[in-house]
Amino acid sequence: MARVGVFIGQYHSDSRIVFDALASYAANLRAVEKVRLLGLRPKVDVKALADEIRRERLDRIVLAGDSPGYFKPAFTRAFELAGGDPSEVRLASFREHGAGLADATERAKAILACAVHGVPYPLVAVPRPTTVHPATLVIGGGVAGIQASLEIADAGKKVYLVERSGTIGGHMAMFDKTFPTLDCAACILTPKMVAVHDHEMIELLTNSEVTRVTGSPGAFKVQVLRRARRVDEASCVACNACTEICPISVWSEFDANLTHRKAIYIPFPQAVPSAYLVDPAACTWVQSGGTKCGACAKKCPKGCINLDEQDRSVEIEVGNIVLATGYEMLDAHRVEQYGYGKYPNVLTSIEFERMTNASGPTGGKIVTKTKELNRRLKVEEWVANPQGPPPRSVAIIHCVGSRDPKYNAYCSRVCCMYSLKFAHLVREKLPDAACYEFYIDMRAFGKGYEEFMERIKAEGAHVVRGRTAQVVEVDGQLVVKGEDIVQDRLVQHPADLVILAVGVVPAQGTVELAKALGVPRDADGFFSELNYNGDPTYTERGGIYVAGMCQAPKDIPDTVAQASAVGAGVLRSISTGHGMGNLDSLTLSEIEERAARSQAAER
Amino acid sequence: MAIRVNPKLIDELATYGAADVQNCYHCGNCSAVCAHSDDTFVFPRKPMRLLQMGLEKRIEASLDPWLCYYCGQCSTQCPRGAEPGETMMSLRRWLTSRYDFTGISRLFYVSWKAEVGALVLVAVLTCVGFLTYGFLNGNIAHYDGPTAFLPSSVVHVFDWVMAVALSLLLLINAGRMWWFTTVKNPRIRPRLASYLKALYLLPLQFLTQKEYARCESRRPWAIHLSLMLSYVTMLILIMFFLKQIQEGPAIAWPFHAFGYVATAGLLFGVIHAMRGRIARKEPHLKHSHESDWIFLVMLLVVTLTGVVQHVLHRSGLELAANIAYVVHLSLVVPMLMLEVPFGKWSHLAYRPLAAFLAAIHRDALVSQRTSTANGEPGSTSRALAAA
Ligand SMILES: Cc1cc2nc3c(=O)[nH]c(=O)nc-3n(C[C@H](O)[C@H](O)[C@H](O)COP(=O)(O)OP(=O)(O)OC[C@H]3O[C@@H](n4cnc5c(N)ncnc54)[C@H](O)[C@@H]3O)c2cc1C
Ligand code: SF4
Ligand code: SF4
Numbered sequence: 005m006a007r008v009g010v011f012i013g014q015y016h017s018d019s020r021i022v023f024d025a026l027a028s029y030a031a032n033l034r035a036v037e038k039v040r041l042l043g044l045r046p047k048v049d050v051k052a053l054a055d056e057i058r059r060e061r062l063d064r065i066v067l068a069g070d071s072p073g074y075f076k077p078a079f080t081r082a083f084e085l086a087g088g089d090p091s092e093v094r095l096a097s098f099r100e101h102g103a104g105l106a107d108a109t110e111r112a113k114a115i116l117a118c119a120v121h122g123v124p125y126p127l128v129a130v131p132r133p134t135t136v137h138p139a140t141l142v143i144g145g146g147v148a149g150i151q152a153s154l155e156i157a158d159a160g161k162k163v164y165l166v167e168r169s170g171t172i173g174g175h176m177a178m179f180d181k182t183f184p185t186l187d188c189a190a191c192i193l194t195p196k197m198v199a200v201h202d203h204e205m206i207e208l209l210t211n212s213e214v215t216r217v218t219g220s221p222g223a224f225k226v227q228v229l230r231r232a233r234r235v236d237e238a239s240c241v242a243c244n245a246c247t248e249i250c251p252i253s254v255w256s257e258f259d260a261n262l263t264h265r266k267a268i269y270i271p272f273p274q275a276v277p278s279a280y281l282v283d284p285a286a287c288t289w290v291q292s293g294g295t296k297c298g299a300c301a302k303k304c305p306k307g308c309i310n311l312d313e314q315d316r317s318v319e320i321e322v323g324n325i326v327l328a329t330g331y332e333m334l335d336a337h338r339v340e341q342y343g344y345g346k347y348p349n350v351l352t353s354i355e356f357e358r359m360t361n362a363s364g365p366t367g368g369k370i371v372t373k374t375k376e377l378n379r380r381l382k383v384e385e386w387v388a389n390p391q392g393p394p395p396r397s398v399a400i401i402h403c404v405g406s407r408d409p410k411y412n413a414y415c416s417r418v419c420c421m422y423s424l425k426f427a428h429l430v431r432e433k434l435p436d437a438a439c440y441e442f443y444i445d446m447r448a449f450g451k452g453y454e455e456f457m458e459r460i461k462a463e464g465a466h467v468v469r470g471r472t473a474q475v476v477e478v479d480g481q482l483v484v485k486g487e488d489i490v491q492d493r494l495v496q497h498p499a500d501l502v503i504l505a506v507g508v509v510p511a512q513g514t515v516e517l518a519k520a521l522g523v524p525r526d527a528d529g530f531f532s533e534l535n536y537n538g539d540p541t542y543t544e545r546g547g548i549y550v551a552g553m554c555q556a557p558k559d560i561p562d563t564v565a566q567a568s569a570v571g572a573g574v575l576r577s578i579s580t581g582h583g584m585g586n587l588d589s590l591t592l593s594e595i596e597e598r599a600a601r602s603q604a605a606e607r
Numbered sequence: 608m609a610i611r612v613n614p615k616l617i618d619e620l621a622t623y624g625a626a627d628v629q630n631c632y633h634c635g636n637c638s639a640v641c642a643h644s645d646d647t648f649v650f651p652r653k654p655m656r657l658l659q660m661g662l663e664k665r666i667e668a669s670l671d672p673w674l675c676y677y678c679g680q681c682s683t684q685c686p687r688g689a690e691p692g693e694t695m696m697s698l699r700r701w702l703t704s705r706y707d708f709t710g711i712s713r714l715f716y717v718s719w720k721a722e723v724g725a726l727v728l729v730a731v732l733t734c735v736g737f738l739t740y741g742f743l744n745g746n747i748a749h750y751d752g753p754t755a756f757l758p759s760s761v762v763h764v765f766d767w768v769m770a771v772a773l774s775l776l777l778l779i780n781a782g783r784m785w786w787f788t789t790v791k792n793p794r795i796r797p798r799l800a801s802y803l804k805a806l807y808l809l810p811l812q813f814l815t816q817k818e819y820a821r822c823e824s825r826r827p828w829a830i831h832l833s834l835m836l837s838y839v840t841m842l843i844l845i846m847f848f849l850k851q852i853q854e855g856p857a858i859a860w861p862f863h864a865f866g867y868v869a870t871a872g873l874l875f876g877v878i879h880a881m882r883g884r885i886a887r888k889e890p891h892l893k894h895s896h897e898s899d900w901i902f903l904v905m906l907l908v909v910t911l912t913g914v915v916q917h918v919l920h921r922s923g924l925e926l927a928a929n930i931a932y933v934v935h936l937s938l939v940v941p942m943l944m945l946e947v948p949f950g951k952w953s954h955l956a957y958r959p960l961a962a963f964l965a966a967i968h969r970d971a972l973v974s975q976r977t978s979t980a981n982g983e984p985g986s987t988s989r990a991l992a993a994a
Contacts, residue, residue, distance in 0.1 A: 341640075341684065403634075408686030444634040473639030473684065487635030492649050494639055 006092075008035045008120050009062040011079070013042040015071040020108040021098060026068070029113045033120050037062060042069075048078035054085035063088060066119045068096035068112075094119045101125050114595040121599040128598045136222040136547075136578050137323030138162060143214055143517070146174020147560060148552025148567040149328035150196050155571025157205035161578055164320050165200065166228055167210045168513070169257075171275035172197055174330050178258065178354065180361040180368065182560055183425040184456035190274065190363075197276040210277060213513070215317070217520050221547030222323050222581075232313035233281045234290075235268070239308040240279035242270060246300035246309060247280065253380065254286045256365075260355040262388040263365035268300045268309070272363065282311065324547045324574045327531055328567065329517065331508040331553040334405040334412060342404060342504055343475045347482055348373045348386035349395075350475055350502045353422060359388055360429045366390040370398070370433050372500050395437055395500030398430045399484040401472045402443040406507035414528050417557040419505035420447040424457055426503055427465035439465040440497050442472045442486050450559065468495065475502050508557050523548055530556050541570045549573055613663040620658060622717050623704075624896045625697035631655045631689035637681030642821050643674050647969045650674070651681055651691035654698060667705055668792040670968065672698035673954075673961030678822040679890025693894045700896065703953050705787070706780045712949040719897035722945070726905070729941035737933050750925040750932075751854050757932060759853040766845060769943065776948035781956045789964055797971045805966035812959040827891070830876055835955075837872030840865050856921050870914060877906045902951045905942045912938055 010030040012023060023041055031039045038060045042048075057065070065088070067079050072095045080090045096119035098112045118125040140156050142149045145167030153163045165172070176182075177197075179189040200206050209228055216227040235246075247266045256265035258272055265271075267286035270279070284290040288297035289311045301309040336344035336352050344350045349372050351359070362368040371392035378385045400423045405411035423441055430439040446467075448457045461467050472486040484497045510529045518525050523543045524532045531550045534542040541549050551567040552558070558566070613619075617628055631652070638644045638652045650671035657665050675695040682692040704713035715722040741747060741756040749755050789795055812818065816835065819828040844852050844866055851862045881903050883892040912935040920928035946952040 403686075407632075409688065410686065444632060470633075470635035470639075471686075473636045485639045487638040487649060487652060489633050489635045489652065492653060493646055494644060494649060 006035050006064045006122070007037045007060070007062050008033075008064045008066060009038040009040075009057065009060060010036055010066045010068060010116070010120065011040050011042055011075075013046055013067065013069040013072055013075050014044045015069055015074050016099075017044055019070050019098075021070070021112045022109045025109055026112055026116065030066075030068075030116055030120070033117060035064075035120055042075070046075070048075060048082070050078055050082045050085065053079070053082035057083060057086035057088065062086075064092040064094065064120075064122065066094050066096055066116065068098070068116050068119065070097075070099045072097055094122060096120075096125075101129075110592055114592050117592075117596050118599045121603040123599050123602045128595055128602060134222040134581055136581050137224070137321055138578050139164065139320070139322045140324045140326060140574050140578075141166065141214070141224070141226055141320065141322040142326040142328055144168075144174070144328035144330055144511075144552070144554065145172030145200075145208075145210070146328060146330040146552060146563075147176045147193060147196075148330065148554070148563045149174070149326070150193075150200055151564045151567035152326050152328060152549075152551050152570045152574075153200055153206050154196065154203070155568050156574050157203050159571070159575050161205065161575065163203075163206045164226075164228075164322065165206055165208050166212050166214055167208070168213050169271065170211055170233070170281040171271045171277070172200060172208070172210065173274075173276065175354070176560060177272065177274075178260070178361065179357050180364070181425060181429065183421040184450070184452045186425070186428065194274050197274070201276045201278075208277065209318075211281060214517065214520065217325070219321075221545070222577075224322050224325060224547065226320050226322060226325070228318050228320060229315060230318055231315050232284070233279070234284075234287075234309060234311050234313045235280045235282065236308040236310065237277050237279040239306050241306060242273075242278050242280065243305065245303050245305060249299045249303045251297070251299070251380075252286050252288060253378075254283065258358075259365045260352070260358045262355055262358055264387075274363075280309075282309075287311070324549065324577055325521065326549045326551060326570050326574065327517070327521075327523065327543075327554050328551045329511045329514060329554040331557070332511050334507045334509050336404065336504050336506045338411060339405050339504070339506075341474045342401065342472070342502070343477075343482075344504060347475065347477060347502070348375075349482060349500060350504065352504050352506045353419065353426070354506075356426060356503045357422075360426075360433070366392075368433070370394060370430060370437075370501070394434055397438040397440070397497065397499045398426075398434075398501045398503065399440045399442065399472070399475075399482075399497055399499035400426055400503045400505060401475075401484070402441070402505045403471060404504040404506045407444070412507045412509065412528065414507075414557070415447060416507035417447065418559050419507065421450075421453060421456070421559065423503075423505045424448075424460045424465075427460050427467075428463060431460075431463045431465055437500075438497075440484070440499065441465055441467045442470060442484070443467065444469075444471045450561065470495075475499075508553065510554060514554065521545060521548055523550075526556075528556075530554060541566055541573055547577065610662065611664060612661040614661050616661040616663050616666075617658055620694070620697055620701060623697040623700040624894060625658070625690070625694040627688060627690045628655055628658050628694055629689075630687040631659065631685075631691070632687055634686060636684050636686065637691040640680045640684050641675070642678065642680070642823055643676065643818065647972055648674055648965065651695050655689065655691055655694060658694065658698075666698065667702070667787050668794075670788050670961050670965050671695070672702055673957055674818070674965060675699075676819045676822055676827075677891040678824060678827065679893075680823060682890045682893075690894070692890060696891075696894075697896075699954065699957075700898070700951075702784075703950075703957070706784045706957070707949055707953075708779060708783060709776075709949070711945075712953075715945070715949055716896075716898060719901060722898065722901055722950075725945055726901070726941045729944055730937045733940040734933060734937040737936055741929070741933070747929050748926050750920055750928050751856070756929040757936075759850045762853070762936075763849045766849065769940070770846065773943065773947050777953060777956045780948065780953065781960050784957060784960060785964065789967065795968050795971050796975060797967045798974065801967045801970035804970070805963050808963045808966055809959050812962040813955070816958070818962055830879060833872045834876035837869040837876065840869040841873070844869075856923055858921060866917075870910065873906070873910045877903060877910065881907070898951060902946060905938065905946070909935065909938045909942055 027039050027041050030036055065079055065083055080093050083093050084090055096116045101115050115125050118128050139162040142153045142163055142165045145165055153165045157163045176189055176193050182189045211231045211233050213229050215229045217224055219225045246268045250266035250268050252267035253264040255261040256263055268280055268282045301311050333352055333354050358364040359366050360368055366388050367390050369390050371388055372395050373386040374389050374392040375384050376387050402423055406416040427439050427441050448454045468488050470487045470489040472484050474485045476483050482499050482502055484499050486495055488495045523545050526532045531554050533540045533550055533555055534544055543550055549570045551570045552563040635652050638649050644650050648671055654671050672695045677692050677696055679692045682690050685691055700716050704716050745756040746754045747756050789797055816832055848862050851859050883889055884895045887893045916928055916931035916935050919931050
């Protein structure tokens with residue numbers, strides 16, 4: 005049996021591994037003669053080390069650590085000096101094999117054990133083939149969820165797509181144009197949405213949420229809460245009769261609260277499924293316990309409205325789960341200096357997206373909000389009316405709530421580009437209006453993005469370097485104050501419309517979902533991928549994948565790419581029975597045993 | 608002209624209290640929220656930049672730090688925790704050390720031990736000096752009268768000698784400030800007429816500190832003003848009416864009334880500042896340099912010993928009053944000798960001077976600019992006119 009010396013070095017000070025525990029584990033391995041903790045970035049004295057190796061008569065050295073390659077040259081030299089075979093200096097590289105996450109120490113032990121036995125960890129740590137249930141659950145029906153569902157279903161595997169709202173499409177469905185190509189968003193998305201609806205392998209569960217997940221990778225049991233739609237999806241023909249008669253108006257979420265919808269509604273005309281739904285919180289019938297109103301049910305020519313329908317729970321079985329829950333906008337009220345909520349003509353980006361959308365509340369006209377009387381509630385409200393006066397000047401403020409530890413320390417990654425898109429839309433639709441863009445750093449990193457920025461500048465938008473400090477009102481006029489740091493001067497621009505490029509945060513419910521699934525989240529609250537560089541679509545939990553914004557801020561091209569990659573992982577798992585090589589499906593003792601066995605086989 | 612860069616400038620500034628300059632990513636938020644920043648003097652972002660680049664001479668020539676009154680709005684709103692307000696404060700310390708030709712100021716700012724040591728030394732010397740004089744010429748049991756231990760006429764002469772010496776030192780340093788910021792500044796070509804036109808700003812700014820009042824919250828200004836007025840009252844009493852206020856034991860109400868009000872003002876101001884620095888709630892009191900504490904503690908003990916001395920004397924305890932007086936003088940003298948020309952107190956000259964010079968710079972820049980004027984879109988005045 006080989007006499008093995010284990011040297012444990014630390015390269016990063018923030019390692020999650022408990023090094024003492026690791027050392028005592030190593031000392032208990034049979035072949036190990038010597039264990040030494042080297043500490044953080046040690047200076048290695050080659051000669052002394054060679055003496056030590058000779059003294060202990062070591063014939064294999066395991067150099068363990070988060071990035072042990074750093075120390076390898078010195079050890080190789082020492083081992084050679086001591087007359088050893090340099091190929092017997094083995095690395096146990098924790099970072100490389102993913103021991104940076106939760107049960108880091110456990111995994112580090114496994115990696116170390118493999119190195120001591122002299123067998124590559126990735127060879128040993130492949131989980132045993134299990135029977136993987138061929139169906140897949142996709143949570144979230146934004147462009148990420150849609151793309152992943154189609155990839156998997158097109159390969160002939162069953163997909164359950166669970167979407168919380170009444171329609172799939174997510175945020176992309178709200179946009180008119182996409183940067184940097186200025187393609188029509190709906191032209192890309194709508195066909196995919198319809199494809200999802202019509203796919204024989206996809207079961208679409210809208211108005212639904214995942215409440216509980218049990219089982220293990222390959223065989224999950226999932227409980228889905230199906231909220232009552234109160235309209236029969238199959239027979240509704242979207243004739244709009246119910247909406248016309250409904251007396252209740254509430255703010256429309258899909259239109260970012262720029263306008264109203266009824267208590268029975270369809271989020272937007274191209275919604276999938278193309279069926280109406282009832283908002284139980286607003287509906288008089290539901291709220292009165294079935295004693296008042298009910299007008300829509302009487303009016304519906306197809307008789308497909310059942311106002312008394314109840315929520316129900318269904319259980320499904322799947323082998324893999326894809327997380328695609330996307331994002332939400334940071335609450336702009338929090339960034340007080342910009343006066344969102346105080347000044348009606350300070351809009352968030354998502355509100356502006358709806359305003360510029362040809363099928364949005366203003367038919368794509370850029371207007372300032374006007375005060376109108378809400379007759380039912382007898383209060384005056386600010387609404388975006390297509391007849392409203394157009395702004396003479398528009399200011400777009402970048403990084404609202406991003407790159408600022410008071411809100412989000414991270415960069416939201418899409419706002420620079422969508423802000424440029426907005427500038428283009430303003431210049432195109434209102435050539436006489438001045439358009440100012442205030443930025444700190446312009447993050448135009450994608451294919452064609454830099455060129456897009458140059459194009460927008462050439463179109464006449466004033467792109468000012470320097471973030472706005474404040475939005476104030478002077479005699480009824482909004483004024484944007486900032487510093488133009490290139491010109492070294494303070495600027496105060498009057499703006500009739502101010503658009504805040506608000507940062508993104510994980511979707512509501514992410515915390516609960518992470519708990520239910522046992523998937524860790526990163527410091528910013530997004531789901532953690534297994535390895536940022538190597539495995540950006542897997543999670544630490546076997547059989548669970550991430551796609552789109554729910555993993556980190558990203559634009560549509562990256563979202564779609566990641567979603568397709570998820571498709572590959574899921575299909576691989578179904579066809580080979582191998583999930584990801586994680587410790588969830590393999591215990592430490594199993595790995596030890598396998599390592600010992602493969603060493604024996606080598607002999 | 609070659610530009611000299613001092614790459615260590617940022618590290619140097621850290622000893623003066625500016626620790627987070629490198630965090631700044633130049634969003635310009637701070638300059639825009641600052642109530643004192645305007646088209647000519649854009650700060651604090653620009654000084655942050657100059658510091659990051661190590662442009663020592665540019666900073667030496669800058670008036671910006673003296674136009675900042677540290678309301679702390681910039682630091683509160685800074686998204687990077689770069690502490691622009693504290694940086695401006697540190698720059699004022701650094702500039703003070705640059706203006707001072709003796710190098711003593713610099714020594715004090717980089718080493719509080721040196722400052723304390725110097726204070727102790729001067730205190731001991733003062734104490735020994737007054738005791739020697741008193742024992743040779745008077746009786747320690749007598750406060751008033753011909754055998755008084757420290758007669759007011761003698762202290763009076765001492766006061767005036769000290770005042771002249773301090774004024775001279777301060778004047779030389781103020782002259783250096785003018786030299787660095789205005790004469791040697793290649794970007795400013797001041798006109799003689801502007802000097803005359805702005806002259807009124809010196810007394811006005813000194814007495815009202817009206818620039819300070821432009822901060823969003825006027826409370827710090829009011830407190831500072833009452834503190835300053837209390838000092839000036841004390842100064843006038845001591846320099847011109849020492850006889851009336853020192854001799855007793857009867858209370859000379861027409862003079863002492865002023866003294867009491869001023870003392871109350873001083874105590875209030877000092878205790879307020881100390882509490883604020885301990886609580887660290889307001890942005891401008893969050894960071895305290897050692898020199899701030901030394902200064903406040905000196906002020907407090909000086910005021911308290913003055914009060915004690917006065918009470919003892921008026922209660923007829925002459926021996927005790929004499930001892931208290933010597934202690935008081937042994938604290939006042941080092942405080943004035945070291946703080947006025949070399950320490951925080953020098954701002955009594957630099958602040959009004961900065962307001963004066965700023966007006967001159969502004970004038971010069973306007974006339975320089977009109978020769979190259981082009982009125983680009985987006986300039987403040989135009990944009991507002993359009994609004
Ligand atoms: C104002 C703005 C403009 C933009 N413009 C562009 C652009 O022009 N070009 C571009 O490339 N990118 C753009 N983006 C980025 C783009 O929106 C995203 O890259 C993309 O929408 C991400 O898709 P997603 O599917 O990951 O998330 P989402 O679109 O957010 O979809 C997530 C879906 O999951 C659902 N969901 C959430 N939680 C749950 C749950 N617990 N259970 C069930 N369902 C759930 C949601 O209802 C939603 O339907 C823009 C972003 C913003 C904010
Ligand atoms: S993408 Fe641009 S606007 Fe958005 S947070 Fe990043 S830098 Fe700021
Ligand atoms: S607010 Fe902070 S980050 Fe922005 S320019 Fe000022 S100091 Fe720099």
